[in-house]
Amino acid sequence: MKIRTFKHFYKLVTLLIILGTVPVIIVGIFSYWKSSQVIEDHSAQEKIQNVYQIQTNVEQVLKNIDHSVTYFLNSPQTKEIIRYPLSADNFKKYHDIRPELNHLQTVDTGIEDIVLVSLKNDWLINNNGLTYIDEEEKEAILSNYMNLPESSTWIQEEYEEISLNNDAKKSCSHYISLVKKLPFTSAKKTAVASVLVPSCSLTKIMEKKVDSEIYMILDSNNQIIAHSDSDEIGETFKNSQEILADINQEAGQFNRSIDGIDYKVTYQTSRYNHWSYLSLIKMSDLNKQSSSIGWLTFLVCSVLLILSLIISFIGSQRIYQPIRKLHKLASDKFSTKDNQGYSHKNEFDLIETHIEQLLDKNVELEGRLQSQVTQLKQFFMIRLLQGKVHKQEITNKLVSYNYPKSWKHLTLFTLEIDGLDQTKYKESDQDLLLFAINNMIEDLFPTDQCFTPVVINHTLVMILLDHFDSMEEYTHYMNEQAQLIQTEIKAVFDLPVSIGISHPFQSLSTAKEAFKEGKEALKYRFKSGAESIIFFENINQNYQLTTPFPTVIKNHLFDAIKVADREKAEQEFDRFFQVLSQKNFHHNHFYIIMTRLLYELIELMQILGIQIKGLDEREFFTEIEHLGTLKEVKRWFKQQIIYPLIDKVEERTESENKSLSDKIIHIIHHEFDTDISLDSIATRLHYNPNYLSSIFQKEMNVSFSEYLIMYRINMAKQWLVNTDISVKDIATKLHYNNSQNFIRSFRKMEGITPGKYRSQHKQAI
Numbered sequence: 107m108k109i110r111t112f113k114h115f116y117k118l119v120t121l122l123i124i125l126g127t128v129p130v131i132i133v134g135i136f137s138y139w140k141s142s143q144v145i146e147d148h149s150a151q152e153k154i155q156n157v158y159q160i161q162t163n164v165e166q167v168l169k170n171i172d173h174s175v176t177y178f179l180n181s182p183q184t185k186e187i188i189r190y191p192l193s194a195d196n197f198k199k200y201h202d203i204r205p206e207l208n209h210l211q212t213v214d215t216g217i218e219d220i221v222l223v224s225l226k227n228d229w230l231i232n233n234n235g236l237t238y239i240d241e242e243e244k245e246a247i248l249s250n251y252m253n254l255p256e257s258s259t260w261i262q263e264e265y266e267e268i269s270l271n272n273d274a275k276k277s278c279s280h281y282i283s284l285v286k287k288l289p290f291t292s293a294k295k296t297a298v299a300s301v302l303v304p305s306c307s308l309t310k311i312m313e314k315k316v317d318s319e320i321y322m323i324l325d326s327n328n329q330i331i332a333h334s335d336s337d338e339i340g341e342t343f344k345n346s347q348e349i350l351a352d353i354n355q356e357a358g359q360f361n362r363s364i365d366g367i368d369y370k371v372t373y374q375t376s377r378y379n380h381w382s383y384l385s386l387i388k389m390s391d392l393n394k395q396s397s398s399i400g401w402l403t404f405l406v407c408s409v410l411l412i413l414s415l416i417i418s419f420i421g422s423q424r425i426y427q428p429i430r431k432l433h434k435l436a437s438d439k440f441s442t443k444d445n446q447g448y449s450h451k452n453e454f455d456l457i458e459t460h461i462e463q464l465l466d467k468n469v470e471l472e473g474r475l476q477s478q479v480t481q482l483k484q485f486f487m488i489r490l491l492q493g494k495v496h497k498q499e500i501t502n503k504l505v506s507y508n509y510p511k512s513w514k515h516l517t518l519f520t521l522e523i524d525g526l527d528q529t530k531y532k533e534s535d536q537d538l539l540l541f542a543i544n545n546m547i548e549d550l551f552p553t554d555q556c557f558t559p560v561v562i563n564h565t566l567v568m569i570l571l572d573h574f575d576s577m578e579e580y581t582h583y584m585n586e587q588a589q590l591i592q593t594e595i596k597a598v599f600d601l602p603v604s605i606g607i608s609h610p611f612q613s614l615s616t617a618k619e620a621f622k623e624g625k626e627a628l629k630y631r632f633k634s635g636a637e638s639i640i641f642f643e644n645i646n647q648n649y650q651l652t653t654p655f656p657t658v659i660k661n662h663l664f665d666a667i668k669v670a671d672r673e674k675a676e677q678e679f680d681r682f683f684q685v686l687s688q689k690n691f692h693h694n695h696f697y698i699i700m701t702r703l704l705y706e707l708i709e710l711m712q713i714l715g716i717q718i719k720g721l722d723e724r725e726f727f728t729e730i731e732h733l734g735t736l737k738e739v740k741r742w743f744k745q746q747i748i749y750p751l752i753d754k755v756e757e758r759t760e761s762e763n764k765s766l767s768d769k770i771i772h773i774i775h776h777e778f779d780t781d782i783s784l785d786s787i788a789t790r791l792h793y794n795p796n797y798l799s800s801i802f803q804k805e806m807n808v809s810f811s812e813y814l815i816m817y818r819i820n821m822a823k824q825w826l827v828n829t830d831i832s833v834k835d836i837a838t839k840l841h842y843n844n845s846q847n848f849i850r851s852f853r854k855m856e857g858i859t860p861g862k863y864r865s866q867h868k869q870a871i
Contacts, residue, residue, distance in 0.1 A: 119422040126414030134407035141399050150359055153372040153385050158357070160321060161374045161383045163311045164332070168260065169378065171215050171284060175301050176258075178206055179286060184222075188288055188297045191227040200236050207231070216307035218274040218281075223247060226296040233273035243271065251298050257287045260379045262305065262331055264340060270300050278304035280340040282331060305339045308332035319387040326380045353382065361389065483507050483558040491560070491567060493618035500614050510554050513571035515610035517584055518617065520624030521566040521591065524602040524636035525738050531601075540566055543595055543603075550594060565628075567621060569614075580610065581641075588639045604631050604638040635737060655699060656685045664710055667748065670755040675748060683740055700739060707747050715805065716754040766791070766798060767805035771813070778818055779839050784810045819855050822848075826864040833860045 178184060183206075187199050211217045211233075222231045223239065225247065230239050239247075246269040254261070262282050265274065274281060281302045288297035309332045312321040323331040328343045357374045368389040375382050486503050489495050495503070504511050523540070526533055540561045547559045547568060559568035570587060574580040588605045595603050606627030608620035623642040630645055631638050659682045666674035686699065711717070773787055788795040802810050818840045825831050831839075837848035852860045 118426055119418055122418035122422055122425075123415060126418050127411055130407055130410045130414060134403050134410075138400050138403040141403075145399070146393070150370065150372075153370065153387065154357070154359060154374075157321075157372045157374045157383050157385045160312050160323075161376060164308055164323065164383075165376060165378050167214075167216065167308075167311070168284075171217060171301055171303065172258070174210050174215070175220070175284060175286065175299065176290075178210060179288060179299055180290060181206075185289060188222075188224055188226075191229070197236075200231065203231070207233075210301075216303050217301055218277065218304060219272045219302045221270045221272050221300045221302070222297070223270065223299070224297045225252070230271055232271060234271075237271065239271070243269070247298060251285050251300065252287060252295060254285060254287070257290065257295070259285050260325075260381075261285060262325060262329055262340065268302070272300075272302055274302045274304075278306035278336075278339070280305040282308070305332055306336055309334070309336050309339065319385060319391075322384050322386075324382040324384065331381060479507065480558070484560045487558050487560045487567075487569075488562060490614060490617050491562065491621045495615075497613075497615050507558075508553070509557060510571060513612075514573045514575065515571065515580055516612065516614065516617075516620070517570050517572070517610050518608040518620040518624045519568045519570065519588065519591075520606040520608075520621070520628050521568075521603055522564065522628055524604050524631070526601075527738075527741070529601060536564060537561075539599060539601065540564065543599070546594065546598060547591065550591070565625065567624070569617065569620075584641075585639060592637060592639070602636045604628060604636065604640070607639065607641045609643055655702060656682050659685060660703065660706065664706075667710065667751055667755060668714065670752050672749075672752050675752060676744070679740070679744065679748060703743070704747070707743075707751070711751060714751075714755065716751060766793070767802050770798065770802055770810065771806075774814055774817055778814065778821060779841075781841050782814070815851060816855070819852055822852065822860065823856075823863065823867075826860055827867045836860070 183199070183203060187203060190199070207220050207222070210220060219233050223229075225244060228239050228244065230237050230243075250269045260282055262280055264280050265276050265278070268274070268281065268283070282305055283303070284301040286299045287295040288299060289295070308323065312323075312332060312334055319334070321332075321334045322338070322343070323333075324343055325331050330338050330341050330343055333339055353373050353375065355375075356377070359370065359372045362369055362371050364386075369386045370389055372385040373382060486495070486507070490500070503509070521543070523536065526536060531539060544559050544561055544566055547556075547566070551568075551570070555570060555572075557569040557571075559566060561567070570584070572580060572583055574583060584607055588607065591605065592603055595601055606624040608623035608627070611617075611620050627640040627642040627645060630640050659678055663675055663678035663682060666672075666678055682703075686696070769791060770787055773782065773790075784799055785795050788798050791798070799810055802813070806813060808816070822836050822840060825836055825839075826833075833849065834845045837845040840848065842848040842851070849859055852863070856863060858866075
């Protein structure tokens with residue numbers, strides 16, 4: 107016996123060692139491989155994002171400069187100046203554009219000088235003023251700028267080689283120049299404008315992430331426009347041939363060996379000016395983190411392996427200890443007569459024999475448990491509906507509980523109460539009512555027609571069986587049984603209930619799927635209403651995946667709430683649900699629409715500055731999910747949200763004391779075309795201007811000046827569409843200093859100029 111014990115013990119030790127070490131090794135290898143791959147992918151993606159961010163930042167600056175300069179050069183004032191020679195009569199016009207040139211040269215743009223040259227009239231304007239150009243200068247300009255292939259071009263120039271007379275600060279050895287040939291609309295170019303920006307300003311945008319990482323910007327001639335090392339600016343990229351040869355897309359990444367060192371090259375090519383944005387980082391730097399993870403993984407796995415060996419040996423002893431005790435117990439408990447014939451068997455055989463004897467005694471215990479059979483049946487049905495009963499156990503339980511063993515069809519009914527709000531019961535009575543209904547159904551159906559009904563999460567579930575060959579007879583019978591249940595519950599409890607009926611099925615092992623079908627069928631009460639009998643097979647599966655949200659009706663509803671028009675609000679709310687009831691869509695999407703409506707109602711409360719008591723303490727979205735019928739949903743929205751909201755609006759409307767922000771808004775709406783200000787309103791209302799400003803900002807989430815501008819722009823939009831008042835007159839009526847300020851303000855808010863807005867919307871009319 108000791109030899110056998112020795113063998114079983116070491117078999118157990120060997121098994122535990124294998125189970126402990128093999129997974130650790132596999133997981134360690136897989137974890138290192140996967141983590142290394144993730145880190146490399148993350149690092150590579152990070153480099154792509156860095157290059158893209160640099161390109162975005164640089165091009166944003168360049169495009170801002172381009173757009174600002176183009177807008178200035180395209181102005182009627184600039185176009186007119188280019189056509190005239192330098193004379194005393196025209197000097198005022200030259201003097202007028204100087205502020206505009208200075209306005210373009212801000213810290214944000216980095217522009218150090220803007221040079222405007224008329225080749226036709228031989229004059230030049232820069233920060234130093236207005237001057238003539240001689241033939242030599244003119245020839246240099248024609249050669250260096252007018253021969254450029256495009257009308258608008260970014261070029262790089264060394265400071266000493268800039269052909270144009272300029273007032274740049276020489277803050278960098280090289281400058282990038284935006285050269286524009288004028289006029290834009292003429293094939294014959296008679297003027298040129300050049301914007302000088304130091305290349306170093308672009309280098310500042312490129313923040314180095316790693317010491318060994320190199321960022322650079324190349325133009326179409328492989329000249330370095332910007333570099334993380336500013337000394338490289340203006341040089342030709344020496345490795346351009348072997349790197350740029352692999353650039354065949356707009357953006358990408360590849361590995362390249364340069365001077366015997368492996369690099370990860372990340373590039374981005376600009377559509378705007380055909381510049382190339384490059385990042386070069388050593389592969390060894392990218393792999394440093396992976397190496398550290400590899401050593402850490404090896405260390406952790408080694409520790410785990412040692413621990414698994416120790417635990418396996420100690421655990422085997424502890425695990426085997428109960429087996430030894432069981433063997434001793436079985437040997438001691440058996441009488442000498444019982445032990446005969448088992449002396450040569452191992453300990454497991456002896457334990458098995460003892461267990462078989464215990465199982466025989468278990469039959470006696472089952473007889474004693476018949477008094478608890480109802481609870482056991484319900485427990486069995488709950489486990490069955492949860493899919494936790496094996497087929498063999500089902501067969502045994504059918505015998506143990508005297509259930510029917512043959513049938514043609516099985517059908518699962520799910521029953522739920524259609525709300526208790528309009529009944530004599532309270533919500534707290536629901537569990538007690540379901541328990542009473544459950545007992546009533548047990549008495550209503552004989553045991554050869556129905557399995558034990560159970561209650562799961564406020565849903566009563568029962569399985570009926572039949573022996574019909576005809577599906578027509580089957581359907582008629584199931585419908586009759588459902589109506590019978592509803593009638594009995596109505597007569598006894600005066601409660602409306604709805605019933606969902608699954609597909610017919612043959613095996614109890616599929617009861618879990620039938621339970622899902624029954625619950626799914628019940629969810630369609632939101633269309634069919636209370637006291638519905640819904641067959642899962644009759645559910646229309648050709649529902650719309652998405653249904654448009656009735657935004658227009660919702661807006662009318664919100665308008666009625668804002669003015670506390672209860673009757674109008676009810677009409678629009680009923681119309682909202684009437685539109686939904688005409689659509690065919692999935693119940694989940696219906697509750698999505700309801701959730702959106704609830705969210706927008708809560709948002710309306712916040713906009714109106716209204717608080718409903720207890721709102722923050724309730725789980726509204728959970729409450730909606732438990733509403734069964736469309737009638738319940740409508741009633742819930744009205745009683746819980748809409749009516750209280752209208753009551754609050756009425757209270758605020760009837761209040762004699764108007765809020766200060768309402769008074770300010772009233773003044774703006776009636777005096778927007780006068781020279782009003784917050785100071786004048788503060789004087790009129792006898793308040794401090796700063797106090798009024800803070801109150802208005804807090805109430806409206808915008809400042810007084812922003813609200814005034816928005817309202818004036820909205821009035822300007824109405825005048826543009828409905829009247830023929832000129833843009834200049836509208837600007838005067840709205841108290842703008844000049845029409846250009848009005849146009850800029852209008853375009854900033856609407857994205858287009860007033861003239862374009864008028865033409866677009868008058869065409870729409």
